[in-house]
Amino acid sequence: MLNPNRDFTILLVDDREENLLALEEMLADENRVFIKATSGNQALRHALRNDNIGLIMLDVQMPEMDGFEVARLLKTNQKTKHISIVFVTAINKEEHYMLKGFDEGAVDYLQKPLDINVTKAKVKVFQHLYQYQQELKYTAIELRRINQQLEKFAYIIAHDMKSPLTGIIGALSLLEMDEDGELSAEECKEYISHSKEAALYLANMINALLDYSRKSLADQTVEEVNVQDMVQEIVHNLFLPPHVTFKITTPLPILWTKKLKLQQVFQNLISNAVKYNHKPDATIELGCQEKGDLYEFYVRDNGPGIPFQDHENIFKFFRTSINMATSESSTGVGLSILKLLVEEQGGKIWVDSDPSLGSVFYFEWKK
Numbered sequence: 001m002l003n004p005n006r007d008f009t010i011l012l013v014d015d016r017e018e019n020l021l022a023l024e025e026m027l028a029d030e031n032r033v034f035i036k037a038t039s040g041n042q043a044l045r046h047a048l049r050n051d052n053i054g055l056i057m058l059d060v061q062m063p064e065m066d067g068f069e070v071a072r073l074l075k076t077n078q079k080t081k082h083i084s085i086v087f088v089t090a091i092n093k094e095e096h097y098m099l100k101g102f103d104e105g106a107v108d109y110l111q112k113p114l115d116i117n118v119t120k121a122k123v124k125v126f127q128h129l130y131q132y133q134q135e136l137k138y139t140a141i142e143l144r145r146i147n148q149q150l151e152k153f154a155y156i157i158a159h160d161m162k163s164p165l166t167g168i169i170g171a172l173s174l175l176e177m178d179e180d181g182e183l184s185a186e187e188c189k190e191y192i193s194h195s196k197e198a199a200l201y202l203a204n205m206i207n208a209l210l211d212y213s214r215k216s217l218a219d220q221t222v223e224e225v226n227v228q229d230m231v232q233e234i235v236h237n238l239f240l241p242p243h244v245t246f247k248i249t250t251p252l253p254i255l256w257t258k259k260l261k262l263q264q265v266f267q268n269l270i271s272n273a274v275k276y277n278h279k280p281d282a283t284i285e286l287g288c289q290e291k292g293d294l295y296e297f298y299v300r301d302n303g304p305g306i307p308f309q310d311h312e313n314i315f316k317f318f319r320t321s322i323n324m325a326t327s328e329s330s331t332g333v334g335l336s337i338l339k340l341l342v343e344e345q346g347g348k349i350w351v352d353s354d355p356s357l358g359s360v361f362y363f364e365w366k367k
Contacts, residue, residue, distance in 0.1 A: 007031050007032065007033045007052070008031055008032050008033070008054050008055070008127045008130060008131070009032075009033045009034075009035060009050065009052045009053045009054055009055075010027065010032060010033070010034050010035070010053070010054065010055045010056075010057060010123070011034075011035045011036075011037065011043060011046055011047060011050075011053050011055070011056045011057070011083075012024060012034055012035070012036050012037070012057050013036075013037045013038075013040070013042075013043040013056060013057065013058045013059055013062075013067070013070065014038065014059040014062070014088070015038055015039060015059065015062045015063060016038075017038065019059070020036045020038070023057060023088075023114075024036070026114070026116055026119060026120070027119070027120065027123055032127075033052075035050065035053070039062065039063075039064065039065065040062055040064065040065030040066070040067070040069060040070040041064070041065060043056070043058070043070055044070065044073060044074070047074060047079075047080045047083065048077070048079060048080065051079075053080075053083055054083070054084070054126070054127065054130035055083070055084050055085075055086065055123065055126045055127070055130065056074070056083055056084070056085045056086070057086050057088050057110075057123075058070060058071060058085055058086065058087055058088065059087075059088050059089065060087050060088070060089035060090075061089065061090065067087055067089070071085050071087075084107050084126050084129070084130070085107060086107065086108045086109070086110055086122065086123075086126070087108070087109050087110070088110045088112060088114070089109065089110070089111065089112060090111075090112040107126075108122060108126075110122065155337060157264075159268065160263075160264055160267050160268070161202060161206075163237070163238055163267065163271050164198040164199075164201050164202045164237045164238070165198075165202060166239075167194065167195075167198045167237065167238065167239035168195045168198045168199060168202075170239065171191040171192075171194055171195045171198075171239070172191075172195060174191055175188060175191055175192070194239060197236065197237060198237045198239070201233065201237040221258065221259075222256055222257060222258055223256065223257075223258075223259055224254060224255075224256055225254065225255055225256070225257055225259045225262060226252075226254050227252040227253055227254065227255065227262070227288075228248065228251065228252040230259070230262070230263060230266070231248065231252060231266055231270075231286060232248075234263065234266055234267050234270060235270060238267070238270065238271055238274065240274060241274070241282075243279075243280055243281060243282055244274055244277070244282045244283075244284065245281070245282070245283045245284070246270075246283075246284045246285075246286075247283070247284070247285050247286070248285075248286050248287065249285050249286065249287040250287035250288055250289070252286075252287075252288060253288065253295055253367075255295070255365075255367055257345075257365065257366070261341050261344070261345075262365060264338070264341060265338050265341055265342060265349075265363060265365075266286075266297075266299075268335075268338055269299040269338070269361050269363075270284060270286070270299060272335075273299055273301040273303065273359075276303050276304060277301055277302065277303035277304070277358075278303075278304075279302060279303065281302075282301070282302065282303065283301065283302045284299065284300070284301050285298075285299075285300040285301075286298065286299050286300070290367075291364065293366065293367055294346070294347055294364040294365060294366055294367065295364065295365050295367060296362060296363075296364050297362070297363055297364075297365060298360050298361065298362045298363075299360070299361045300358065300359070300360040300361075301358045301359055301360075302357065302358040303358050303359060304355065304358075305353045305354050305355035305356065305357060305358055305359055306351060306353040306355070306359055307353075307355060308353075311350070311351050311352075311353065314335050314351065315335050315336055315338075315339045315349065335349075338363070342363045342364065342365070345364070345365050345366045346364075346366050347363060347364025347365055347366065348363070348364055349361065349362065349363040349364075350362055350363075
């Protein structure tokens, strides 16, 4: 990644060594680095090999290849065309000489013998311009990175909202299909109650998302989260099938964190444990242990397991295990986003799995 505060590198080009030494001594300053070349060919080699050059002080009158030719070649190369060039020349400042220099890509002229104060002032201006350019490049890279994170975040939010919505649709469909009144009043009441609770859960998630979207990363709410209550609420609103048994095996902590992100991790790991387990007696266990300044949580299932060679692949974008790929809804995106969420907290996520026993997903979360 670009560092907008890095040193300012100046390439000095003159066929006379004494001129190079004098120019370097004149311009020496904190955070400046100098590269010296005594010919046009040498200058071109330095410019092509060094990505950090911010300014070229280029003598016009040199044997074999003059400064105009050097400038023209630099400006025709994609890698070097952005570098600012200042001609240092003893040629008179007649208009046709200056225009030729500007046509070849120069941004300024300095007349020999050099005025020390003018030379220093002009170089300082170019240094500031270079730093501003670097800051703009750095900002553009940061914006692209943030946009990519937002796209991934939008995906996982949509995925999380789908779970309670699917439960609501399923419950309402059962009520709709009960034309013969086979369902008891108690069962109908239970389906309606579950639908209402899932709808409220979905509404709370939307409110949390709206609150999240209005705040910068630094301003996002850190709140007290009772992890035990949060997990129980998630499980309740996932409408687990009758063949699935869920158990919390250790007391879960109360911690201060960004609730929405921790909720996303738990909801996705639990829903995946349900979705990919087709055994008649499916079990899911959840627990944690303290690990320094982190909590290490786990979600264990007795599902089909994940082959060892896929343990790392499943956390990469658009990569799935052969057992996960059997599901039509598996995109190979969800676990990679969970990895990003966990790593934001300074932790890591991994899986320990045996195809004959099931899988255990571990992740760390800062206290």
